[in-house]
Amino acid sequence: MKTKIAIIGGGPSGLLLGQLLSKQGISNVIVERVAGDYVLGRIRAGILxxxxxxxxREAGVATNMDAAGGVHDGFEISVGDRRVRIDLKALTGGKTVMCYGQLEITKDLMDARSASGLETYYExxxxxxxxxKADSPFVLFEQGGExxxxxxxxxxGCDGFHGVSRKTIPLELRTEHERVYPFGWLGLLSDTPPVSHELIYCKTERGFALASMRSETRSRYYLQVPLTDTVEDWSDEAFWDELKKRLPEDIALNLVTGPSIEKSIAPLRSFICEPMQxxxxxxxxxxxxIVPPTGAKGLNLAASDVSTLYKILTRVYKQGDKACIHQxxxxxxxxxxxxxxxxxxxxxxxHNFGETNAGGLxxxxxxxxxESELNYYLSSEYGxxxxxxxxxxxxxEKLT
Incomplete structure (x- = not known):
């Protein structure tokens, strides 16, 4: 088989890149190690x-997002009994974020790729x-014994932290920076109305909590938990009880609870591989x-990678400028x-780091x-x- 771009990984990054390239007439094939249903089972980010x-929108798959996604003008940070709203729109000259789940984005992209008849090899x-480093690289893979x-x-290489792409770069040529945090996030998804129409980040003596949502009828909540905890340690009832203790008191009174659709614990890490080419x-x-999810940057950083690579490959095939790939x-x-x-x-x-040594302290x-840092930034409009x-x-960033 031949194609212009081989995309390793059929998650949202690979799918979005493939869709954008196809719009420019640049052929691409996706090779994914797991089934499509498994990809759709990953409950991840929701803030775009x-x-x-x-x-x-440029990829032409925004219909569902624009219809069902929620534009957020701000969010809250709660510290004990103090609540501070970060007015995104007012503080950034009108900029906002969109609440639309990664699962929905992935499904929309999958459906668009299937409708276009673009080649994807799952499992x-x-x-x-x-x-x-040659002019004609190639990918080998097996499917159905062939x-x-x-x-x-x-x-x-859009195949994630455990994929083959990064590991193919010789070890002596890559530098990897990593910080593993001494806690994880226990997440619960439920078909209940969100406790607030905006996200609430909560810093408490009991640990961090986040009240988030996927839609007007589906909520996503998180609790900071020790790395030694397992999902089995947390019944739905125990989760809701602890969440109420970490939410601001007036917000907790309005919390609607219900059976979980999904529960999982995600360890937190900061990781960067250099170079990325x-x-x-x-x-x-x-x-x-990899970024800890606190800043809502994981999927968004992937999107900026896609944007940069898409611009480069478009220039290569539309203008014949192969030198630009080095940017x-x-x-x-x-x-x-x-x-x-x-x-x-x-x-x-x-987060509450407890007695853990952090940053040499x-x-x-x-x-x-x-605590002083957070108070400083929350106490002024500039901060x-x-x-x-x-x-x-x-x-x-634009290409040069």
Missing amino acids: EQGFVDLV SSQVSLHDL QFRLECDYIA YGNLFLVGDAAH YSEIALRRVWNGERFSWWMSNML DGDTFMRFM RGIIAEQYVGLPY
Whole structure:
């Protein structure tokens, strides 16, 4: 088989890139190691920056998002009994974010790809990437006991943290930065109306909590829990009881509870791989970077990677400018480091680290510094503006 772009990974990053490229007449094939239903079973992000929203519209798959997604003008940060609203629209000159779940985005992109008849190989095994520094790289994979060879011009590694793409870059040529946090997020999804029409980030002595939503009738809530906890340790009743203790008292009174649709614990880590390019292989999204979800940046950083790579590949095929591919890693990493720093910063300020040594400080000293930091930024319009500017997303960088 031959194609211009081989996309490894059929999650939202790979699907969005494939859809955008197809709109420009650039052929692409997606190779995904798991079934499509499994991809749709991943319950992930729900807050989309304007840049992501614009990309979905450019890809021509925004009908459902525009109809069912909710535009959010702000969110709240609760510290004990104090509640501070971050007015995104007012503080950023009119910018907002969209609440629309990753599952829904993925389904919309899958449906669009299927309707267009674009090739996707699900449940592929033994995926390997070859001749990445040659003019004609290729991908080998097996499906149904048969081996396939996919020849291409470029490979987009959109296959996540555990995928083959990053690991194909020689170890001595990549630098990996990582911080693993001493806690996780226990998430619960339920068909109940959200307790608030905007997100509420809660910092309490009992630990962090987040009140979020997927729609007017579906809620998503999170609790900071020790890494030693398991989902089995938390019944629905125990989750709701603890959430009520971490929410502001007047908000907790309005909480509607119900059976969980899904519960899971996600460990938190900050991770960056440099560079994000090796020859004709480009790393996209979680294949190159992981952020703690506190800043709502994971899917959005993946989208900015997609935007940069899409612009580069369009220039390659429309203008014949192959030299521009060397801009990818540098441009992508500038935005990644900004997003990573913001997510790290928000995580440090809002979570309870207990006695854990953090940043070379004992737990109590670190906690006092972070309490002071948070109070400083919440107490002035300038400080709230800094949070808002980063939350709505920094502008996408143009190619040179």
